[in-house]
Amino acid sequence: MAMITVLCQMALLGLASAQVDKLPLMKGVRDLYPKFDADLPAPQKYSFTKWSADDIHRGIPRNGAWKDSLYDTESDRYCKDDFSVYNVAFADCPEPWVVGHCAKGAQSKETTFDVLGRLPSSARGVISDLIYVKTAPNHGVRGVAAHSATLGGKFSSTEGLPMMLGALLHDLPDTSEDEFAEAVAADTCVVDERAAADLKKGQYGWALEGALSVAAYLKLVKTPPLDASCMNNQLKYLSPFLDERWDAPGQCPNKIAPTLVQHKPFLFPDGLEVLDADPVPAADAQIIQWDKSDGYPQHCWNMSQTVSDTTDEVLCASDRLNVYNLTYSDCPGQEPWTVCHCSDSQQSVDTMVTKFGRLPAGLRSHVRHLFVVGHKHIGYSDSVNEWNFLLSVGDASDESYMTAASQIASREFVSSDTWKNAVSQDLCWPEPIYELDSPQYKVFASTGAVYLYDASGKSLLERGYDASCMKHGFQALGKYIGSDYRRSSKCHDRLPNSPIVHPDDANL
Structure with missing residues (x-):
């Protein structure tokens, strides 16, 4: 390498x-x-303590080299049986640095510690953590991901300096x-x-x-x-x-702490879209289209006029923007949903109605407006939570409707200790996630979609999946709002439609 x-x-x-x-x-x-x-200081004296297996389980630096070394059996860096993690405190700074070391490499842990020890604490502080990885013979690696440093192969005692400079660039x-x-x-x-x-x-x-x-x-x-x-x-x-x-004065000035994340396998490593192959039932709906003279819900109109960064065009021009009232069979006597649809969307009106109808009535009631727009290359759904607004783009999957609606339904619960503790106890993530600093938000949305499929009348086990690794999240979501995810759920009050606007009004 x-x-x-x-x-x-x-x-x-x-x-x-x-x-x-x-x-x-x-x-x-x-x-x-x-x-x-000749001009760098001699290595500082240090003391170190070794992490326990429980310490490692609670979280490791998010730099991918750590995951490769500890968990990825297919990686050339995999070294779990010979890998140790240390807190290393140097004489000039009582706050420790996190250092991971693969004993299969060419350099000892002491040599690795000394690389950091040759920097003054002020300069060393820009490096949050260091990992020494296994490499092929006669190969070396030096990298910095944000403030997390990676070394491999043979290296000189001055390697800490270029690592420090790389971290400083961030x-x-x-x-x-x-x-x-x-x-x-x-x-x-x-x-x-x-x-x-x-x-x-x-x-x-x-x-x-x-x-x-x-x-x-x-x-x-x-x-x-x-x-x-x-x-x-x-x-x-x-x-x-x-x-x-x-030149920053004092002990440990501006020391950057490592970001530790919990590593877990994924129940659905290819994403939740695999569940869409066996879709849940959809409620039927009566569809009534608005006349253009009726105007548009303000949230739909505002979103439609958002200018794309790539095309410099609005998301949906007014001549392509249509509004519909949807009255679903599982919500008799309720006010219809007012939804917006761009005529060039990959989702037809009927497809939109079906996908939205696959949300159980209780979960659907958290959504104030749905807006479907086109995109040639991607398909996804997302939410604007302060509006209770669901945006679906391109050829979006069923599960993306479910995760976006779950984001709206999550509200303050997603930040509660109850939910965070439940997620931390689970042994897997539902699907790959990228916001590992605060995963509970994305995990709630994904857990909601999985919970919905499990409660749809055909359980996950019947679909061929064992979700016991995320049982704590299931239980917490179920106690909070699980009844809204069941096919038998009832509609409940939702926010009123946003104000109606007319594009030709002088104030628009």
């Missing part, structure tokens, strides 16, 4: 699209790293890309040959990381001297960020 850095992502995005020609200051900036050895302001590009434009060179080549492709990531390395060299290394005057503007821009972090 080649050496990697988080800046690869920035390089892919590019900080400017125009081709730029600049001379390189040197052949390769990595040639500078060994020269830091603390730059949002405007740094444009400001750095302006600095490059004002200079006559960039750091090395790779940076010069990348600039010709409109990619600034390596130039930015390399310039920060040069700034560190000029700050820390006395000999041999380096004339970097040709990139003076880049250094003038970046050096204050380095100085602020490196």
